[in-house]
Structures are given as C-alpha cells and as structure tokens.
Amino acid sequence: MSTQLPIQEKEPSSTTLVAALSIAGFLSGIIIIAVYLATFDTIAENKARELREAVFRVLPGVSQMQKLRFDGEELVVAPAEQKDDEDTIYGGYDDKGNFVGYAIASAGPGFQDTIRVLYGYQPAERKVVGMWILESRETPGLGDKIYKDAVFVANFDDLAIDPQIVTMKKGTKSAPNEIDAITGATISSKAVVRIINEGHAVWDKRLPRPGAEPRLAIVQPESEK
Amino acid sequence: MASSKHTAYEEMIKGLWRDNPVFVQVLGMCPMLAVTNSAINAIAMGLATFFVLVGSSFLVSSLKQWIPKQVRISVYIVIIATFVTVVDYVLLAMVPAIHKELGAFIPLIVANCLILGRQEAFASKNTVKFAIMDAIGMAAGFLLAMFALGSVREILGEGKLFGISLFGDNFEPWVIMILPPGGFITLGLLLLLFNWMTERKQAFVAQVAEAERSKAS
Numbered sequence: 001m002s003t004q005l006p007i008q009e010k011e012p013s014s015t016t017l018v019a020a021l022s023i024a025g026f027l028s029g030i031i032i033i034a035v036y037l038a039t040f041d042t043i044a045e046n047k048a049r050e051l052r053e054a055v056f057r058v059l060p061g062v063s064q065m066q067k068l069r070f071d072g073e074e075l076v077v078a079p080a081e082q083k084d085d086e087d088t089i090y091g092g093y094d095d096k097g098n099f100v101g102y103a104i105a106s107a108g109p110g111f112q113d114t115i116r117v118l119y120g121y122q123p124a125e126r127k128v129v130g131m132w133i134l135e136s137r138e139t140p141g142l143g144d145k146i147y148k149d150a151v152f153v154a155n156f157d158d159l160a161i162d163p164q165i166v167t168m169k170k171g172t173k174s175a176p177n178e179i180d181a182i183t184g185a186t187i188s189s190k191a192v193v194r195i196i197n198e199g200h201a202v203w204d205k206r207l208p209r210p211g212a213e214p215r216l217a218i219v220q221p222e223s224e225k
Numbered sequence: 226m227a228s229s230k231h232t233a234y235e236e237m238i239k240g241l242w243r244d245n246p247v248f249v250q251v252l253g254m255c256p257m258l259a260v261t262n263s264a265i266n267a268i269a270m271g272l273a274t275f276f277v278l279v280g281s282s283f284l285v286s287s288l289k290q291w292i293p294k295q296v297r298i299s300v301y302i303v304i305i306a307t308f309v310t311v312v313d314y315v316l317l318a319m320v321p322a323i324h325k326e327l328g329a330f331i332p333l334i335v336a337n338c339l340i341l342g343r344q345e346a347f348a349s350k351n352t353v354k355f356a357i358m359d360a361i362g363m364a365a366g367f368l369l370a371m372f373a374l375g376s377v378r379e380i381l382g383e384g385k386l387f388g389i390s391l392f393g394d395n396f397e398p399w400v401i402m403i404l405p406p407g408g409f410i411t412l413g414l415l416l417l418l419f420n421w422m423t424e425r426k427q428a429f430v431a432q433v434a435e436a437e438r439s440k441a442s
Contacts, residue, residue: 012293020293024300028307035311039318046321137329140262141382141403184400 055090055103058120058130062092062100068214070206077217089203091214099213101129106199110191113137117195119156124210128196131156143188155179161200167193233358240362246339247370248419253339257374258408260330264387267375269323271368273316273331277308278340278364279357282348286356289349301344302335309334339367377411378402
C-alpha cells in the first residue's frame with residue numbers, strides 16, 4: 001500500500017522552491033490570523049475577568065472597581081478600555097460607591113522567573129488587606145505554595161506596611177508587619193514580600209492623602225454586566 | 226515502513242505499545258520530563274500534541290506531491306507551527322488555567338522530534354489514511370506515556386491524583402518527584418519496566434516456539 005515518492009530526477013528551479021515556501025507561509029499566516037481573530041475576544045474577556053476576580057479577592061467588601069492612573073502629578077480615573085501599564089492601579093468601592101482601598105500590581109524576580117503580585121492596600125489604616133499572585137513560574141510543590149498555601153496567603157489579610165513587611169521563619173511572627181515564610185520556599189516567600197515592599201515604595205508617595213481618593217465614576221461598563 | 230500486508234489497524238496499534246514513541250523510540254523527551262508534574266498537565270500536553278500530530282500528518286500526506294523534496298523540512302515545520310499556534314490560542318481562550326501551567330511548553334511542541342519524525346519517516350511516504358492512523362497511534366502512545374509519568378509523579382510527589390487527595394493528611398509528599406530529578410527517575414524506572422516486559426515476552430515466545438518444535442519432532 002505504500003506509495004513511495006517517485007525520485008525527482010530533475011532539480012526543481014529555485015523559483016519553484018521559493019513559491020512552495022511562500023504559499024505555505026501565506027496559507028499558514030491566513031490560518032493563524034483567523035484563529036487569532038476568532039479567539040481574541042474570549043482571551044481578552046478571560047483576562048479582564050481574572051483581573052476583576054483578583055481585585056475583589058484582595059480587597060474584601062469591594063463590589064465595584066475602576067481603573068486609576070497616575071498621570072505624573074496625581075491619580076486620575078482612567079477609562080476601562082485603556083491598556084494597563086505600570087502607572088495603572090485599581091480602586092475598589094463598596095455597594096454605595098464609598099472608597100475601600102487600592103489594588104496595586106507589582107512585579108519582581110522570584111526563584112524561577114518574574115512574579116506578578118496584586119495586593120490590596122487600605123491607605124487610611126496603612127494596611128495590606130489581601131494578596132493574589134497574578135503570574136508565577138515558581139517550583140511546583142515548593143515555590144508555588146505562595147499561591148496554593150492558604151495559610152501563607154492569609155498572612156497578607158491584615159498586615160501593617162510600616163516601616164516595611166518583614167519575612168520571619170515559620171511560626172515566629174509576632175509583630176503586625178511580619179509574615180510567616182513557607183518552609184522550603186524561603187526565597188519565593190521573601191520575593192513576594194520584597195515585591196510588595198517595592199510596590200509600596202513607588203506608590204506610597206503617588207497616592208492622594210486618605211479621604212481624597214478619586215470618586216467612583218458613574219459610567220462603569222464592567223459592572224453593567 | 227509499511228508493507229502491503231499491513232492493515233491500517235496495525236499502523237495505529239503499533240504506536241501504542243510495540244513502537245511506543247516514548248518507551249521504545251525515546252522521542253519527545255522535553256515535554257515528557259518538563260510538564261508531567263501532574264496528571265492533568267500531562268494529559269493536556271498529550272492532547273495538544275495529539276491534535277498537532279494528527280493534523281500535520283494529514284496535511285503532509287495529502288500535500289506530499291506538491292512539496293518539493295528540497296524544502297520539505299521547512300514546509301513541515303511551517304505546517305506544524307501553524308497547528309501549534311492554533312492550539313496555543315485555543316487553549317488560551319478555552320482553558321486559561323491549563324494554559325498558564327503549560328504556557329512555555331506549548332510553543333515547544335514545534336520542536337518535538339516525535340512530530341517532525343513522523344512526518345519525515347511516515348506521513349510523507351504513505352497514503353492519507355495510513356498517515357492518519359499512524360499519527361493517531363503514535364499520539365495515543367505518547368499520551369499514554371505522558372499520563373503514566375504524570376500520574377506516578379503526582380501521586381508520589383503530592384499524594385494526589387487529578388488534585389484529589391489520596392492518602393489523607395499524614396502522607397508526607399516526596400517533593401523530589403515533582404521536581405526535575407523526579408521526572409528522570411520515573412522515566413528511567415518506566416523504561417526499565419518496559420524493557421524488562423519486552424524481554425520476558427520475547428523469551429516466552431522463544432520458549433513456546435521451542436516447545437512446538439520438540440512436539441512436532
């Protein structure tokens with residue numbers, strides 16, 4: 001049943017070869033563009049939903065959110081469709097539209113690769129109220145406990161940020177600004193803390209004084225759904 | 226190589242056991258060792274490879290008359306890369322959680338020598354029907370091996386299978402099993418088991434043949 005290719009005796013011209021590759025590349029390009037367009041909306045939606053869930057998780061009591069952007073001088077409300085950059089954070093508001101806290105994304109090197117952390121910050125009490133790992137490639141079984149270990153994550157639910165967060169050996173935390181590290185994943189634990197401290201160092205001076213936070217804009221396309 | 230007495234069924238079944246791409250041909254080791262730290266990751270990777278291999282084999286064997294011999298490898302790679310990109314986007318849209326875990330390894334399917342190997346050794350020389358059967362068998366054999374490795378490593382390394390705890394809280398996970406050395410250890414032991422079984426089977430066949438001959442004489 002095997003149909004061996006007949007041995008091509010004459011060398012095909014370079015034009016034939018170039019044409020064959022060009023056609024293959026062209027068709028491949030069309031297919032990839034089609035798939036990209038077909039999945040684009042779902043992917044964007046997934047990412048937005050993931051982020052929204054993360055914001056709600058790191059800021060307890062929040063039911064509405066909006067994008068805030070530091071424009072070089074002050075924090076202003078940014079349109080929801082604007083692309084996120086490192087000057088973008090999220091403001092969380094309760095049912096009545098009262099300001100609850102900020103969700104701030106910060107990134108830095110972990111044990112394997114960059115870790116991206118989203119943390120909830122209440123400026124009035126100067127407290128971290130939640131932490132969520134947006135992206136990490138930490139070692140499965142050890143470093144990935146920074147998001148799989150509920151006890152470690154709970155460290156960040158009520159954590160004083162001044163003078164800065166300190167990582168302690170497991171079971172030895174005593175002050176409100178200390179957290180218990182994960183046994184066997186000290187580097188990853190310290191990385192998360194360092195990333196939050198660095199994020200705080202950048203944002204502390206950018207945020208307006210408590211009470212002067214940007215108000216919830218009325219047009220809120222994300223909560224209309 | 227397929228000779229005329231082979232049926233399509235045999236082409237398919239050979240990849241599962243006799244010519245298993247992992248345990249016999251020892252191909253596709255990168256994903257084999259890298260993403261088998263849990264059963265679900267292993268299966269997702271196996272299925273992604275399945276789709277790419279079957280799709281590429283189909284295209285390569287249907288287009289083989291039009292692919293000039295001199296640029297065939299480049300054309301195969303373009304075809305394979307197209308399927309891999311499709312898988313990448315589809316996984317990202319449908320199962321973002323799995324895509325997050327496999328992320329870096331999906332684009333590497335392009336470089337999986339199992340896939341290019343089947344195009345060069347089989348799909349480019351056989352009819353569409355046989356090429357698809359061969360691809361299904363090989364991909365299923367790969368999936369089987371991925372699942373074997375992934376489940377062993379997850380059970381020992383985390384005490385779980387598909388995320389369900391198996392041994393209760395007193396089990397101390399063998400963390401090394403989900404780290405890279407655990408992949409090598411498990412693969413080595415499975416290869417040992419596979420070779421031992423093959424050897425025993427051959428000895429048994431020889432024994433039976435011997436007995437038949439002495440009975441006949």
